[in-house]
Amino acid sequence: MNEQDFALLKELVETPSPSGFEQPAQRICRREMGTVTDELRTDVMGNVIARLPGPAGAPRVMLAGHCDEIGFMVRYIDENGFLYFAPIGGIDAHLVPGQRVHVHGAGGPVLGVVGKKPIHLMEAKDRETVVKLNQQFIDIGCANAEEAKKLVAVGDPATFAVGIERLQGDLVASRAFDDKMGAFIVCQVLKEVKRRGSVPVDLHGVTTVQEEVGLRGATTSAYGVDPDVGIAIDVGFATDFPGVEKKDIGEFVVGQGPIISRGANINPALFDLLLATAREEQIPYQLMGAPRGTGTDANVIQLNRAGVAAALIQVPLRYMHSPVEVLSLADIDYTIRLLTALMPRIAEAKGFIPN
Incomplete structure (x- = not known):
């Protein structure tokens, strides 16, 4: 991650945005996504929705990262x-x-x-x-x-009253990586897709609100966007520190790539496409078994209207919901690369109905 991008991450993480009071952070998201699109709006809940229009008939894709913090x-x-x-x-x-x-x-x-x-x-x-x-x-x-x-x-x-601090290597500590890191990724993916030229899908980047109090912003914004494909970007439990039982949820290590969930909340065809993309692009990833609905925006996105092909990408995080959450900047970059590379593959896919 270059210094300019790190400065944006720092600004976003350190700007207060508890659930229900997200607008200081959302002003930053509007500013950043407004640099790549004129189709930008804020709904009555406070969700910020940016659109990069694709070709006629292209699948409608929603990327969601919640900007609220505890x-x-x-x-x-x-x-x-x-x-x-x-x-x-x-x-x-x-x-x-x-x-x-x-x-x-x-x-x-x-x-x-x-x-x-x-x-x-x-x-x-x-x-x-x-x-x-x-x-x-x-x-x-x-x-x-x-x-x-x-x-x-x-x-x-x-x-x-704490902000972001660098640890050793590329590890950083802060409050509120959950999930302003996800909002940051949404902004950066939109910029990168735009930079690459023609937009292959009808892409909607959404920084959602009130996730921490019941997935409320994703519920309403997904209804408004009505996506064919919806991907939530959030943090996931790292298990690479003392006292965590790996047998309960799996083994997840900071710095070894984003966590791709598999299970009832995840469309199987979209899951396969994510794995194929990561392998072809040589992006490291980790797998999580999620046997039921997840406690993330992916859960309500999947259940929107008549159903959405949903996926969940998580950045491994130590010490979640504490003032000293720790993650790897490399995992953020890997996630941006993965989602950017996924967009043309979604456009070329034959559909996401399980068979």
Whole structure:
């Protein structure tokens, strides 16, 4: 990944976009996809949909990467100015105490910390108990509720106050790779397809919203696009670190290529085409057995209207839904290459009805 592309990934990942509050990130997606097409719209849900028209009669292809991230929402401000909150999406209560957060108020981000009783003051039994999220609180440094309410309000979202950092090799750590990395890939595939000249399919790049709270944006955008083929780009569980049982979900290693899912949620002809494309283009890949509907946008895309030929491509990710998600930049590049190379093969395919 070159420095210009990395700068875009960094900007997108670090721009706050908890589910229901995605527009700061969507403004970036509109800007980027608007450089390659004039057919760009935002629907009433907040999904951004860019179209690269193909030849008459070309299959309609939808690429979907959700731009929302997990976060928090202020639910109550007590008399001393402490903020009580609820999770937006799947938050592990173990991870939250002691974290720095940004509360995104009307006047801009307000730095806060999630407080915790010192271990010296805890009973022995309490040291082994996870504090429930509804009992945790954010301290923004105010003396009372009046001061706090000048800066933040009930309903304001919050995110972990961390951004992208380089580790060794091409590994990087950040919050919100799930799944602004997927939105980044959608933008980059559209640019690369356009750069190569004639567009072989009727291509719709969609950065969806509200995936973390129920696949909501993909449900409505798929209905609006009505694709013949729909491919969700998301993160997948890496299992190459201590404590993960590979027998449960498989063996997936960061840096060894995207994960291609196979199972009930995946159209078998499209799956075969993805594998053939990866092999012909010498792109490394990993296989995941998915015996039921996946918890991704691919699930609702497949079930749209009378049914869609669906696929799921995932970038291996360590420590999902934490402030320190880790992935390989090479896996992102592999995924962009794979999806770009797939487009003319979809155009040449004889159809995707299983037989």
